[in-house]
Amino acid sequence: MKPLKESLKERILIADGAMGTLLYSYGVDRCFEELNLSHPEEVYKVHRDYIEAGADIIQTNTYGANYEKLSRYGLEDSVKEINTAAVRLAKKASGGSAYVVGTIGGIRAIKQNVSLEEIKRSFREQLYCLLLEGVDGILLETYYDFEELTTVLKIAKRETDLPIIAQVSLHETGVLQNGMKVKEALHQLEFSGADVVGINCRMGPYHMVASLEEVPLPKSSFLSVYPNASLPNYEEGRFYYSAEPGYFGDISNELRSQGARIIGGCCGTTPDHIRAVAAKLKSRVPITEKKVKLTKSVEIVSRPISEKLLHHKVNEKKTVIVELDPPKHLDTDLFFQGAQALKEEGIDALTLADNPLASPRVSNEAIGTMVKEKYDISPLVHITCRDRNLIGLQSHLMGLHTLGIHNILAITGDPAKIGDFPGAASVYDLSSLELIELIKQNNEGISFSGKSLRQKTQFSVGAAFNPNFRHMDASVKRLEKKIKAGADYFISQPVFGVEEMFQIYEATRHLNTPVFIGIMPLLSSRNAEFLHHEVPGIKVPEATRLRMREAGKDPIHSRAAGMEIAKELLDTALTLFNGIYLITPFVRYDMSIELLRHMKEKAGIEKEVPYGRHII
Known part of the structure; x- marks a missing residue:
C-alpha cells in the first residue's frame, strides 16, 4: 500500500467504527483494552469484521490504554504489554490490506482535574509503545479539553513523522467545551502540524454535518469525521444506539460534501454501519471547493449588579x-x-x-x-x-x-x-x-x-x-x-x-x-469532644477541650467558657485577617x-x- 498521506491526497478513506461499544454489545463489560491480552480473539474478530465491511483504516484497541485510565483497574503497570498486543492484533488482522493507526484517547474527557504534567508523562509512554510496533499513523480522539489536545499534539509532532489525526469532541453543535468555535479549533490544530483534523464522538451524523458546515477546507491538512451512530438509548440497565446503518450510509455523502477525507464511526457504530458507508458513498473523489455557512455571533452581555461582591x-x-x-x-x-x-x-x-x-x-x-x-x-x-x-x-x-x-x-x-x-x-x-x-x-x-x-x-x-x-x-x-x-x-x-x-x-x-x-463558639465539653473526634475536618486543641471540661456540665458555665474562648480567638483574628x-x-x-x-x-x-x- 501507499503511505497513508499519499492515499489521503487521492481519495476519501473509510475508517472503522466503535470497538468498545461493539464489545459491550457482545456482553463484554470491563476494561476493553485489557482484552488485548485476555481475549485477543475477540479484538481480532472486530478488526476483521470492519476490514471485511470495507474499512481502509482500522484503529488499535488502545483508546484508554494509558497509565491514568488503566490505573482505575489496577493495570497501570501493563501499559506496554497492552499497547504492544493491540498493535500486533490490528496488524495481523489487516495483513497489509488496511492502514493501522494507533489510537490515544483524551484523559480529560469530562474535564477531570488531571495536570498537564501527568498527561504528558502518560501520553509519552503510550506513544512510544505504539511507535515501536510500527503503526501507520497516530489517531488522537475524543479530546474535549483543547489544551490537552494541543499539548499532546506537540509531543507527537516532535517524536514522529507519521501522519497524525487530531480530533476534538463537542458537547454542542459547532462549539468546543471552552466556547471556541470548531472552525477555529481545527485551524489551530492544522497550524500546529496535524495532518488530519476533525471531530468524533458525542454527536450523531446530523449534528456532525451541522458542525462541519461552518468549517472551511483546510489548506495543509485534511478533514476527518467519526460520528456516533445516534444519541444513546437506555433500557433494562444497558445503553444501546438505535440509528439504522442505512441512514448512516446515506449521510456519508453529506459528510463528503462538507470536505471529509476520512469517514468512520464512533460510539454505537458497527461493521454494518461501515458496510453501509462503503456501499452508499457515491464517490471517493474528495471535494476541492466548499461554500461555508456563515453564522451570526451571539452577543454575550454583562448585566450590572447592585451589590458589591x-x-x-x-x-x-x-x-x-x-x-x-x-x-x-x-x-x-x-x-x-x-x-x-x-x-x-x-x-x-x-x-x-x-x-x-x-x-x-x-x-x-x-x-x-x-x-x-x-x-x-x-x-x-x-x-x-x-x-x-x-x-x-x-x-x-x-x-x-x-x-x-x-x-x-x-x-x-x-x-x-x-x-x-x-x-x-x-x-x-x-x-x-x-x-x-x-x-x-x-x-x-x-x-x-x-x-x-x-x-x-x-x-x-x-x-x-x-x-x-x-x-x-x-x-x-x-x-x-x-x-x-x-x-x-x-x-x-x-x-x-x-x-x-x-x-x-x-x-x-x-x-x-x-x-x-x-x-x-463551643457550647459544652461534650460539644467540643464531638467536634474533635467525630466531625470530619475539625480539630479542637487539647488545651481548648481542657478548658471546656473545667467549666463543668452546667450549661451557663459551659456557654460562658465557650464564649470566652471564642472572643480570645476573635481578638487574635482581628489583628491578622x-x-x-x-x-x-x-x-x-x-x-x-x-x-x-x-x-x-x-x-x-x-x-x-x-x-x-x-x-x-
Whole structure:
C-alpha cells in the first residue's frame, strides 16, 4: 500500500467504527483494552469484521490504554504489554490490506482535574509503545479539553513523522467545551502540524454535518469525521444506539460534501454501519471547493449588579460573614428571626450551608432568595459537588444568577453515607476545583458544554480551606490549586486555638487571596469532644477541650467558657485577617450577635481598613 498521506491526497478513506461499544454489545463489560491480552480473539474478530465491511483504516484497541485510565483497574503497570498486543492484533488482522493507526484517547474527557504534567508523562509512554510496533499513523480522539489536545499534539509532532489525526469532541453543535468555535479549533490544530483534523464522538451524523458546515477546507491538512451512530438509548440497565446503518450510509455523502477525507464511526457504530458507508458513498473523489455557512455571533452581555461582591468587600475593609444553617424541618420562624437580628448587627453576608454532614435541610437556594428579597441580606450560598450531577450543577448556577445571588462557596461536600440517608448516593461528577473552573467559565458567559449563556454570570467564588490537616504545607498547596482554578476568597473551617490561628496566618501570608477565618463558639465539653473526634475536618486543641471540661456540665458555665474562648480567638483574628467567619451553633444566633458586638467594641469594625488582606 501507499503511505497513508499519499492515499489521503487521492481519495476519501473509510475508517472503522466503535470497538468498545461493539464489545459491550457482545456482553463484554470491563476494561476493553485489557482484552488485548485476555481475549485477543475477540479484538481480532472486530478488526476483521470492519476490514471485511470495507474499512481502509482500522484503529488499535488502545483508546484508554494509558497509565491514568488503566490505573482505575489496577493495570497501570501493563501499559506496554497492552499497547504492544493491540498493535500486533490490528496488524495481523489487516495483513497489509488496511492502514493501522494507533489510537490515544483524551484523559480529560469530562474535564477531570488531571495536570498537564501527568498527561504528558502518560501520553509519552503510550506513544512510544505504539511507535515501536510500527503503526501507520497516530489517531488522537475524543479530546474535549483543547489544551490537552494541543499539548499532546506537540509531543507527537516532535517524536514522529507519521501522519497524525487530531480530533476534538463537542458537547454542542459547532462549539468546543471552552466556547471556541470548531472552525477555529481545527485551524489551530492544522497550524500546529496535524495532518488530519476533525471531530468524533458525542454527536450523531446530523449534528456532525451541522458542525462541519461552518468549517472551511483546510489548506495543509485534511478533514476527518467519526460520528456516533445516534444519541444513546437506555433500557433494562444497558445503553444501546438505535440509528439504522442505512441512514448512516446515506449521510456519508453529506459528510463528503462538507470536505471529509476520512469517514468512520464512533460510539454505537458497527461493521454494518461501515458496510453501509462503503456501499452508499457515491464517490471517493474528495471535494476541492466548499461554500461555508456563515453564522451570526451571539452577543454575550454583562448585566450590572447592585451589590458589591464579597471578595471586593474583604479586600477593602473588615468584613464579617455569619453562617446560619437552614432548618432540617419546615418551621422556619426561628431561622428568619435570627437572620433579621444578624442583619440589624450589620453583617456583610449570611452564609447558607448546602445540607452539611449530608443531612437534608430546607434548600439554601430558597432560603437565600427569601433573605435577599424579604430581609435585604446578601446571601452566600454553598454549593456541594455531592448532590448534583453536571447537568444539575449547571442548571443550579443559572438559577442562582437569575435570582440575583452572586456570592457562592464551591465545596466538595460530606459523603452521603455519613448523613441521615445512608442509602443515598454521592454524585461527585466534579471536584470542588472543577466546580470553581465551571463557575469561572460561566462568568465568561460560557456553559460547561461551551454553548453561549448569552449573559455573563457575576459570581464571587469562595473555596473551602481546611487548616486542620496534619501538615499545613499540604493544605496550603491545595489553596494554591484553588487559586489557579479561580477562587476569589477562602472560608476556613473553625479554628479553636490561638496558636493554630497564628500558624495559619504564617502559612498563608504569601497569598493575595483573602481568607475568612472561621470561629465557632463551643457550647459544652461534650460539644467540643464531638467536634474533635467525630466531625470530619475539625480539630479542637487539647488545651481548648481542657478548658471546656473545667467549666463543668452546667450549661451557663459551659456557654460562658465557650464564649470566652471564642472572643480570645476573635481578638487574635482581628489583628491578622480582614475576613471574619462566624459559625452559629444550632441556630443560637444570640451567641453570634454577642461576638459581633464584641468585635465592634474591640476592633472598631465600622471603620474601613485600607487595602490589604492581613492587618497587623
